[in-house]
Amino acid sequence: MTSEPQTMTRGSVGEESALTIRNPRDGSTVGTLESVGREQVALAVQLARTVHPEWAATAPAERAAMVRAAAGALRAGAGTLAELNSSETGRPREEALAGIEAGASTLEQCAELGPLHRGHSLRGSALASDYTVTEPRGVAVLLTPWNDPVAVAAGLLGAALVTGNTVLHKPSERCPHVGQLLGELLSPCFPAGVLTTLTGGPEVGSMLTSEDGVDVFAHVGSSATGARIARAAVLTGAHVLRENGGNDPLLIDDDVDPAWAAEQAAIGAFSNTGQICTAVERIYVVDAIADEFCAALVTEARRRNESGTFAPLVDRRLRDAVHAQVQAAVAEGANPAEGGVIPDGPGAYYPATVLLNCSDRMDIMTEETFGPVAPVVRVGSFDEGLKLAAAGKYGLAANVLTASITHAQKAVAALPAGTVKVNAVFGGAPGGSAQPRGESGQGFGYGPELLDEFCRVKVVHIEAPGKSAGS
Known part of the structure; x- marks a missing residue:
């Protein structure tokens, strides 16, 4: 040969x-x-x-x-x-x-x-x-x-x-x-x-x-x-x-630094303009730190949007699909605290977007987005958030930020995903492997x-x- x-x-x-x-x-x-x-x-x-x-x-x-x-x-x-x-x-x-x-x-x-x-x-x-x-x-x-x-x-x-x-x-x-x-x-x-x-x-x-x-x-x-x-x-x-596809959740406990949690959320949602299979696509934050977290997440998104270096989406076809999901969420009551508007000019740019006041019934929370969108749902407790994070048809990966080993172990047991990441939205040892679940x-x-x-x-x-x- x-x-x-x-x-x-x-x-x-x-x-x-x-x-x-x-x-x-x-x-x-x-x-x-x-x-x-x-x-x-x-x-x-x-x-x-x-x-x-x-x-x-x-x-x-x-x-x-x-x-x-x-x-x-x-x-x-x-x-x-x-x-x-x-x-x-x-x-x-x-x-x-x-x-x-x-x-x-x-x-x-x-x-x-x-x-x-x-x-x-x-x-x-x-x-x-x-x-x-x-x-x-x-x-x-x-x-x-x-x-x-x-x-x-x-x-x-x-x-x-x-x-x-x-x-x-x-x-x-x-x-x-x-x-x-x-x-x-x-x-x-x-x-x-x-x-x-x-x-x-x-x-x-x-x-x-x-x-x-x-x-x-x-x-x-x-x-x-x-x-x-x-x-x-x-x-x-x-x-x-x-x-x-994936619709990976991020669950944020009330015992972590909200500014650090916002940094992690932004990395997970906005890296590669959100075009990552294991991107953070839905966020559940416990009420006790929600105000501080949401303010810090908006700051993270705004910093990226004002940097002049935030990359475009792959094409306008994907941008239209992402924007349609954002518009549908806003029509159902979500608050676009940052982004959510198609910019003027050439190319397929879309801003880092933070949606507050979301509900778990919105398509933005149940379907894959594959764009730089961070939708946030407030929850009354870690257990309530865990129940919502464990729901859905996808099972690629899931993320948890918590200082409680009990909550971490509970999340590992309850989340039906091929990979569960605790206190880091990306990363892993060389040679790691995983089996996706569901769709x-x-x-x-x-x-x-x-x-x-x-x-x-x-x-x-x-x-x-x-x-x-x-x-």
Whole structure:
């Protein structure tokens, strides 16, 4: 197998073939890429299936060396990749660079874990041997998002490739130039057909989910899309791994510093302009400190809005959706204490917004927003807030600020989320992993457990040949 880039960007006549991306800062055109068509999708799946046996038979250490080389290639192209990321999604260049470095580090972690990924010995007869071995699932389709396009893609790519799967990567249609360049950087590190990038819109994802030759789908994106993938996989038998939408709560106890709590809330709600899967999307604060907290949160939002550096949303389509939720909340009685108004001028800017006097019945409190909005509900007690925080259809992550170990333990037990964070809205140890719940997805994301998701387990039993009773 020889190495060459596998990036497909041509569409078929009659299909939605053009993706034109505009810079969300000023509306200028970043560029236009054509989408692959159904024939190209089918050929890519066929190629991935054809080369899979040889790739699966490659020694884990050899696969790991290629993944490590991919990390180096990613770092070498980081500058250009960060500029594209900033142009397509509006993310500040420094943050884009940090995401790329995180992606390279994740590839290196996968390279370390790959050769160590192993089965288990089983206790049986003293004269028999029982153990398990892991095998790659086969062809993996990775559907990745735009909000942190390199870091998220790198985690899935590293885990899938190091465990011996061939990969078809379909990056988000909101950052196709980033996805294409990522493929051009990484694909030459692997044999031909092992990693192929397919550029296109949602129709390309639909084509992939209807292909019988795919063994696993990994999707990071909206819950609606994730649900469609899961339903399609029932017919093809593919394994599904998905990290989807969230509506993460933040519960603030009355025994913490309200100014510090406001800082944490602002970090959780406004980082990356609120475009993070695990962003703080609904806030419950105990009445005793609510006045001070709300005043400090408004100050935090206003400081960002007056800084001149608050980044735009990815496009005006998302901005319209975020603003519609804010307007609906205001119509139902919420008070926009800061923000909540679309600014004049080009681009897709939206201010850091604080909504006070919210109720738990508002859509802003029950649905994912994916924008820089901090809606606040006052509660009479920690237990009342915990009950509200534990409600809802999502289960990605949850946050608690409290000085009480009793309240912290109670929250950990009661919150139905894959991750519960106490006294820090972001952060975690290297190698951490979690299982989303409800409409937030299924399967482990990141960490050593992610390698397990891309493998099947085979149980082996061996014993010495016996002799016939009449021998």
